[in-house]
Amino acid sequence: MSYSLDFGWLEGAAGAIARGAAMTIFLIVITTIAGTVISVLAAAGRRNGPPWLKRTITVYVEVIRNTPFLVQLFFIFFGLPSLGIRLDPIVAAILAMTLNMAAYTTEIVGAGLDAVPRGQREAAFALGLRPRQVFVKIVLPQALKVIFPALTSQIVIMMLESSVVSQIAVSELTYEADMLQARTFRPFETYFVVAMIYLGLSIILRRVLVGVGRRTLSAGVS
Amino acid sequence: MIEFTFWDILRNLIFATRWTVLLSIAAFVGGGVVGIAILFLRISKAKWARRFASGYIALFQGTPLLMQLFLMFFGLPMLGFRIEPWTAAVLGLTFFASAYLAEIWRSGVDALPRGQWDAGASLGLHYIQELRLIILPQAFAITRAPVVGFLVQLIKATALTSIIGFEELLRTSNAINNATFEPFTVYGLVALIFFVLCYPLTQYARSLEARAAAR
Numbered sequence: 085m086s087y088s089l090d091f092g093w094l095e096g097a098a099g100a101i102a103r104g105a106a107m108t109i110f111l112i113v114i115t116t117i118a119g120t121v122i123s124v125l126a127a128a129g130r131r132n133g134p135p136w137l138k139r140t141i142t143v144y145v146e147v148i149r150n151t152p153f154l155v156q157l158f159f160i161f162f163g164l165p166s167l168g169i170r171l172d173p174i175v176a177a178i179l180a181m182t183l184n185m186a187a188y189t190t191e192i193v194g195a196g197l198d199a200v201p202r203g204q205r206e207a208a209f210a211l212g213l214r215p216r217q218v219f220v221k222i223v224l225p226q227a228l229k230v231i232f233p234a235l236t237s238q239i240v241i242m243m244l245e246s247s248v249v250s251q252i253a254v255s256e257l258t259y260e261a262d263m264l265q266a267r268t269f270r271p272f273e274t275y276f277v278v279a280m281i282y283l284g285l286s287i288i289l290r291r292v293l294v295g296v297g298r299r300t301l302s303a304g305v306s
Numbered sequence: 307m308i309e310f311t312f313w314d315i316l317r318n319l320i321f322a323t324r325w326t327v328l329l330s331i332a333a334f335v336g337g338g339v340v341g342i343a344i345l346f347l348r349i350s351k352a353k354w355a356r357r358f359a360s361g362y363i364a365l366f367q368g369t370p371l372l373m374q375l376f377l378m379f380f381g382l383p384m385l386g387f388r389i390e391p392w393t394a395a396v397l398g399l400t401f402f403a404s405a406y407l408a409e410i411w412r413s414g415v416d417a418l419p420r421g422q423w424d425a426g427a428s429l430g431l432h433y434i435q436e437l438r439l440i441i442l443p444q445a446f447a448i449t450r451a452p453v454v455g456f457l458v459q460l461i462k463a464t465a466l467t468s469i470i471g472f473e474e475l476l477r478t479s480n481a482i483n484n485a486t487f488e489p490f491t492v493y494g495l496v497a498l499i500f501f502v503l504c505y506p507l508t509q510y511a512r513s514l515e516a517r518a519a520a521r
Binding site for chain 2: 146147149150151152153154155156158159162163164165166167244245246247248250251258265271272275276278279280282283286287
């Protein structure tokens with residue numbers, strides 16, 4: 085055994101790693117916003133919509149939750165062009181990530197909506213609020229507060245899973261690592277450093293989300 | 307040039323599915339064994355053991371599985387092991403599964419009332435007997451639903467091993483796609499096969515959950 089670790093390449097690689105990390109952060113920020121909005125709509129639709137809509141949402145949720153993200157990504161990026169829908173890698177990645185996350189968070193948001201006591205809704209109606217106001221001002225904030233920890237975990241999981249979009253050549257953190265190791269011939273060290281950056285990102289992301297949750301929802305999460 | 311009919315594609319994909327199934331089983335069993343070891347450390351009385359186990363779990367839950375697989379694939383040869391995609395895939399998924407399973411079971415152990423331990427001690431059982439006869443059977447029983455749920459996650463995670471070159475369902479489908487240029491059909495079928503594997507388990511986990519809630 086004469087292998088010795090070498091991190092000498094790290095200095096020249098900092099720029100590429102930072103660019104990759106920035107792309108990863110960009111992807112997860114867009115996905116979080118779009119995914120949360122879609123899942124609130126889907127969860128509400130699944131509870132109050134017409135039967136065909138309820139069924140469609142259920143099928144969507146089950147299909148996404150029971151197939152691998154990587155297959156969904158390949159289907160969107162390689163499969164959709166045969167229907168004439170050709171997407172840029174970044175757009176395909178964001179679309180796949182958003183659809184994937186929204187399926188999981190639809191269930192989470194739904195559980196939150198169910199957890200709000202009926203009396204809250206009845207009281208709001210009694211005060212003369214319109215249905216939409218009741219949902220947006222009374223029910224939704226309480227639901228989000230309940231589910232905030234679960235939502236946070238799901239966003240962190242999605243950030244970690246975003247590493248596979250490197251497979252369709254989106255230049256995020258893992259893609260930059262692939263390029264670096266091809267240049268430095270130091271795959272172990274390269275992936276080790278990048279794995280530690282992911283670990284740091286997931287810790288920071290969790291902290292930031294908890295902070296945002298405390299401030300906006302006064303959600304008591306640790 | 308070989309012509310691929312729809313049935314050729316489907317047959318080849320179903321044939322490749324056995325590797326996905328085999329890998330899932332191997333990783334689930336391996337992950338269970340290592341997971342129990344991690345669980346022992348996680349609930350141990352020694353502080354260093356608990357620290358180590360928490361760190362281990364945080365490490366595997368805080369980094370992408372793809373990175374873990376790459377580190378296995380490129381790291382083990384440095385230690386002098388000859389490594390093939392199959393070995394890297396099984397080991398990578400085993401460690402990944404062990405962290406999640408240990409954490410799920412730990413939540414089960416934590417959920418048991420303190421009195422269970424006390425009752426065991428008052429019967430004169432020593433620590434290992436207490437765990438084996440009283441604590442673990444109950445902890446496993448109440449965490450069955452999340453364990454099945456994790457199995458679904460693990461089956462889906464096997465798709466990532468295609469990236470390190472293991473010939474499972476997805477990698478085979480990439481090859482078929484390169485020969486047929488029918489990505490819509492090929493990846494659609496792959497999604498369907500994964501769905502057929504996972505959906506019954508998802509439903510099973512749901513029924514376990516409902517049963518646990520009713521009790």
